[in-house]
Amino acid sequence: MRITDSPRSDAWGFFRLLHIIRVLSRDKLFVFGVTVVLSLALLSIAAPYVSPYTSQGYGEAAVPPPSCPGVPTEVAGVCPPSLLHPLGTEILGRDLLTRILFGIRTSLIIGLFVVITATAIGLFVGITAAYIGGWVDELLMRTTDVFLSFPHVILALVILATIGPNFYSVFIALGAVWWPTFARLARGQALSVKSQNYILAAQAAGVGRFGIIFKHILPNSIAPLTVQMALDMGASILAEAGLSFLGLGIRPPTADLGVMVFESTNFITTAWWYPVFPGLFLFLLVLSFNLIGDRVTQYLDPRLAGK
Amino acid sequence: MSLLKVEQLKKHYIMKEGLFNRKKVEIRAVDGVSFEVREGTTYGIAGESGSGKSTLCMCVARLLEPTSGKLYFDGKEYTHAKGEELRRLRAEIQMVFQNPLSSLDPHMVVKDIVLEPVRAQGKNDDESVALDALEKVGLSRSVMKMYPHELSGGMAQRVAIARALTLRPRMLILDEPTSALDASMQAQVLNLFNELQREMKITYLLVSHDLSVIGHMCDSMAVMYAGRIVEMGSYDQLFYEPSHPYTLALLASARFLPEGVNGDKFALRGEMPSPRNPPVGCTLHPRCPFATDVCHVNYPDLEALGNGHFVACHNKKNVTEALEIARRI
Amino acid sequence: MEPLLEIKDLRLVFSTERGILDLFQGLSLSLMSREVLGIVGESGSGKSTLAYTIIKLLPGNARILSGKVLLEGRDILSMKEEELRRIRGKEITMVFQDPSTSLNPVFRIKDQMLTVVKENLGLQGEVARKRALELLKQVELPDPESIMNSFPFELSGGMQQRVMIAMALAANPKLIVADEPTSSVDATIQTQILSLLKKLKAERDFSLILITHSIAVAKEVSDRIAVMYAGEIVELGKVETVIEKHLHPYTEALLKSIPRPRGKSEMKRMLPVVPGQVPDLISPPSGCRFHPRCPYAMDICKAERPPYFNKDGSLVMCWLYSEER
Numbered sequence: 035m036r037i038t039d040s041p042r043s044d045a046w047g048f049f050r051l052l053h054i055i056r057v058l059s060r061d062k063l064f065v066f067g068v069t070v071v072l073s074l075a076l077l078s079i080a081a082p083y084v085s086p087y088t089s090q091g092y093g094e095a096a097v098p099p100p101s102c103p104g105v106p107t108e109v110a111g112v113c114p115p116s117l118l119h120p121l122g123t124e125i126l127g128r129d130l131l132t133r134i135l136f137g138i139r140t141s142l143i144i145g146l147f148v149v150i151t152a153t154a155i156g157l158f159v160g161i162t163a164a165y166i167g168g169w170v171d172e173l174l175m176r177t178t179d180v181f182l183s184f185p186h187v188i189l190a191l192v193i194l195a196t197i198g199p200n201f202y203s204v205f206i207a208l209g210a211v212w213w214p215t216f217a218r219l220a221r222g223q224a225l226s227v228k229s230q231n232y233i234l235a236a237q238a239a240g241v242g243r244f245g246i247i248f249k250h251i252l253p254n255s256i257a258p259l260t261v262q263m264a265l266d267m268g269a270s271i272l273a274e275a276g277l278s279f280l281g282l283g284i285r286p287p288t289a290d291l292g293v294m295v296f297e298s299t300n301f302i303t304t305a306w307w308y309p310v311f312p313g314l315f316l317f318l319l320v321l322s323f324n325l326i327g328d329r330v331t332q333y334l335d336p337r338l339a340g341k
Numbered sequence: 342m343s344l345l346k347v348e349q350l351k352k353h354y355i356m357k358e359g360l361f362n363r364k365k366v367e368i369r370a371v372d373g374v375s376f377e378v379r380e381g382t383t384y385g386i387a388g389e390s391g392s393g394k395s396t397l398c399m400c401v402a403r404l405l406e407p408t409s410g411k412l413y414f415d416g417k418e419y420t421h422a423k424g425e426e427l428r429r430l431r432a433e434i435q436m437v438f439q440n441p442l443s444s445l446d447p448h449m450v451v452k453d454i455v456l457e458p459v460r461a462q463g464k465n466d467d468e469s470v471a472l473d474a475l476e477k478v479g480l481s482r483s484v485m486k487m488y489p490h491e492l493s494g495g496m497a498q499r500v501a502i503a504r505a506l507t508l509r510p511r512m513l514i515l516d517e518p519t520s521a522l523d524a525s526m527q528a529q530v531l532n533l534f535n536e537l538q539r540e541m542k543i544t545y546l547l548v549s550h551d552l553s554v555i556g557h558m559c560d561s562m563a564v565m566y567a568g569r570i571v572e573m574g575s576y577d578q579l580f581y582e583p584s585h586p587y588t589l590a591l592l593a594s595a596r597f598l599p600e601g602v603n604g605d606k607f608a609l610r611g612e613m614p615s616p617r618n619p620p621v622g623c624t625l626h627p628r629c630p631f632a633t634d635v636c637h638v639n640y641p642d643l644e645a646l647g648n649g650h651f652v653a654c655h656n657k658k659n660v661t662e663a664l665e666i667a668r669r670i
Numbered sequence: 671m672e673p674l675l676e677i678k679d680l681r682l683v684f685s686t687e688r689g690i691l692d693l694f695q696g697l698s699l700s701l702m703s704r705e706v707l708g709i710v711g712e713s714g715s716g717k718s719t720l721a722y723t724i725i726k727l728l729p730g731n732a733r734i735l736s737g738k739v740l741l742e743g744r745d746i747l748s749m750k751e752e753e754l755r756r757i758r759g760k761e762i763t764m765v766f767q768d769p770s771t772s773l774n775p776v777f778r779i780k781d782q783m784l785t786v787v788k789e790n791l792g793l794q795g796e797v798a799r800k801r802a803l804e805l806l807k808q809v810e811l812p813d814p815e816s817i818m819n820s821f822p823f824e825l826s827g828g829m830q831q832r833v834m835i836a837m838a839l840a841a842n843p844k845l846i847v848a849d850e851p852t853s854s855v856d857a858t859i860q861t862q863i864l865s866l867l868k869k870l871k872a873e874r875d876f877s878l879i880l881i882t883h884s885i886a887v888a889k890e891v892s893d894r895i896a897v898m899y900a901g902e903i904v905e906l907g908k909v910e911t912v913i914e915k916h917l918h919p920y921t922e923a924l925l926k927s928i929p930r931p932r933g934k935s936e937m938k939r940m941l942p943v944v945p946g947q948v949p950d951l952i953s954p955p956s957g958c959r960f961h962p963r964c965p966y967a968m969d970i971c972k973a974e975r976p977p978y979f980n981k982d983g984s985l986v987m988c989w990l991y992s993e994e995r
Contacts, residue, residue, distance in 0.1 A: 231444035239458035389856035523712035528927035556931025
């Protein structure tokens with residue numbers, strides 16, 4: 035019976051995604067998440083052009099550090115918010131807002147990279163396993179299970195401790211631990227696509243193996259992964275910040291929210307703005323990604339249909 | 342001359358059972374099936390779900406690898422055809438599936454769907470090819486840019502048929518082609534098949550659980566039960582001189598017995614046996630009102646009754662007699 | 671005699687992405703007690719929605735604009751959840767199309783049967799068990815004891831559907847609504863289930879609404895048949911009348927379009943088809959909803975929705991039967 039006309043069909047596709055976005059544009063929390071993510075991304079991209087303290091964003095210290103008379107702080111560089119420094123300054127006297135914006139850049143770049151790498155590896159592994167099946171499937175999926183049996187961060191810690199912390203190691207470590215989720219998802223999706231009759235129809239028409247994978251299975255498997263990508267952006271940003279906080283991730287002088295929170299721990303009692311602002315932005319960013327993912331999942335959950 | 346010839350075709354699956362003591366169970370989905378289809382005719386295969394008729398289709402279309410047996414198309418064996426040979430064969434045998442929506446890729450537009458076979462075969466993929474095919478199935482140019490979800494069930498099935506026609510195949514395998522369609526759409530699609538056959542001399546292998554569709558469309562037919570053909574012959578033979586209890590029961594349940602014959606006495610008891618442990622002897626005996634001792638022991642061979650009519654039943658005489666008596670009353 | 675169920679001038683719409691879908695524009699129907707009514711229609715005709723309206727279980731985007739559904743004089747549509755619960759599963763029960771998804775896969779048949787028996791009949795312990803076994807016997811399940819201990823997946827589709835029927839019978843309902851009860855099972859099993867329904871109808875005291883897309887199925891068990899098209903009951907009459915002396919052009923077209931085996935040695939022929947498709951009810955045709963596809967359409971058919979005309983004991987919604995003609 036066609037009464038709702040919503041494309042809540044088994045088939046996933048670009049159009050379903052468009053439809054979802056259209057429906058969700060009426061959802062306040064979803065719109066909030068998207069707005070925050072977009073504006074933070076724009077701000078961080080624009081940071082080098084709008085901030086007067088550009089060089090500090092790239093790690094150069096303020097020379098000399100600003101003095102803030104009348105404010106008793108342990109280290110001279112840490113000043114409270116003022117007109118010149120809206121969010122105050124940090125340990126080396128650098129403008130906190132600039133550092134935060136550059137930090138958001140790092141977070142977004144790493145988040146995107148991790149999620150995209152994970153999706154690519156996941157798609158490759160998942161589709162290969164689903165399409166070939168048999169022992170290849172067993173081997174790939176059991177390997178995936180091994181990776182999944184460790185918590186993401188712990189496994190990343192082990193990898194980082196082995197290859198040593200730097201900007202690229204964080205990519206590698208997080209990408210390496212994130213793909214199994216996507217592999218599982220891609221395999222499930224590819225399996226369900228594979229059982230559709232249009233795959234048989236293509237086979238019957240004489241389309242070869244690669245034609246079927248690239249023209250039918252891949253395009254029909256990607257859409258649900260994009261939801262998972264949104265969901266995992268928040269998680270991977272948080273994981274990266276966690277690793278950096280522990281000193282195993284991004285190292286100074288690169289601006290990073292995790293590192294900033296770590297550096298500020300000594301000032302919690304004396305300079306509240308120092309830990310609060312980097313933490314607040316990290317919170318906002320992760321919350322927004324999670325809201326986006328959460329609303330999309332809610333929409334897709336058939337049990338919540340019609341509400 | 343026959344266009345398609347199937348000889349002793351078998352498709353067995355090995356299933357593993359149990360968690361620790363992994364016992365292997367052989368499932369005989371298709372168990373020694375032979376038949377021939379003449380060019381330009383429609384051959385029907387009737388049977389309920391689990392009879393193996395869809396597996397048979399997939400083997401004939403070479404979408405499944407048969408376990409044993411031989412397949413011939415136009416006199417040439419293609420049981421194990423590979424590569425280029427198989428690809429060329431695919432241009433001659435096309436298939437139309439049961440559920441029209443799931444047989445169309447949701448992210449492709451109708452034009453690309455219809456042109457996929459010619460592209461795969463490296464043939465002319467001009468828009469005109471798609472237009473021609475769509476016109477044949479009674480669709481207009483306006484559907485070319487539509488996505489499957491924008492089509493109704495009947496239109497989607499027409500698109501699937503158009504796709505199957507672009508390569509000008511000599512044979513179409515139709516696996517329950519109208520069972521997902523409403524009555525008026527079904528009539529339109531069945532008419533389309535008959536028109537295409539008249540115009541293009543296409544041969545059909547039509548698989549259906551619906552005897553009214555088979556009875557409307559087919560020149561000759563076979564009835565399958567639990568992986569085997571229990572009766573085959575011409576349309577007239579099977580519908581008007583049925584000699585197998587199962588054929589009789591199918592006709593009775595569809596109310597197609599001759600005027601005045603009460604079908605209730607031919608009804609089957611119970612349900613189709615699990616393919617994991619089929620009954621010993623004739624697979625129908627636990628349900629059959631005509632079963633005798635011998636049915637518990639041996640599976641009957643397909644025996645010729647003359648004029649191409651074959652039946653596999655130990656008690657075929659009792660069956661025809663019972664029908665004769667019922668007719669007279 | 672007072673009818674058991676009466677639907678009076680029901681107007682129901684769905685709000686969809688594309689706009690308001692106008693399904694029922696004033697639908698009326700009555701059902702006597704112990705009567706079996708077959709409702710036949712193609713998909714989109716609204717036959718299932720009608721079934722769900724009777725127990726007021728409608729999707730969130732359905733809106734009832736006006737009308738009444740009276741069960742022995744009580745209006746179901748104006749009832750609160752509390753009252754509805756007392757009616758659903760007790761006075762009105764349902765049998766669904768797909769038994770495999772209607773039975774809970776993690777509980778044995780025993781548990782599911784006993785829940786229904788205990789809740790609806792207030793029986794306990796051994797008495798409840800006896801009653802459940804009796805019900806399974808009534809639906810002609812072989813070896814009810816072992817069925818009771820089975821999980822749903824251990825039963826075949828036909829057996830599952832019998833269990834569903836037993837559960838629907840448990841509370842001695844006044845009305846059973848069966849939504850395509852045989853369309854997910856094979857032909858030979860379908861025959862078995864239909865003859866079971868016929869037997870139960872003779873033995874027990876309930877009315878049945880049988881929703882189906884197949885006239886052949888409706889013919890087997892019904893006393894009367896209602897033919898639905900695009901949200902309207904276009905013809906309602908005794909089975910024989912509807913099948914043999916049908917009045918409405920749609921009924922005629924529907925019956926003719928069903929493929930039949932040919933006569934002996936008869937040539938293959940074309941089926942008479944209804945041109946076009948079922949209308950989109952977002953913008954339904956004016957007047958009679960069948961007029962764009964009707965071979966007998968007249969001017970008045972485009973202008974005005976036909977009322978019911980009474981002819982040979984049947985009700986038909988078609989201007990062809992107007993007195994003035």
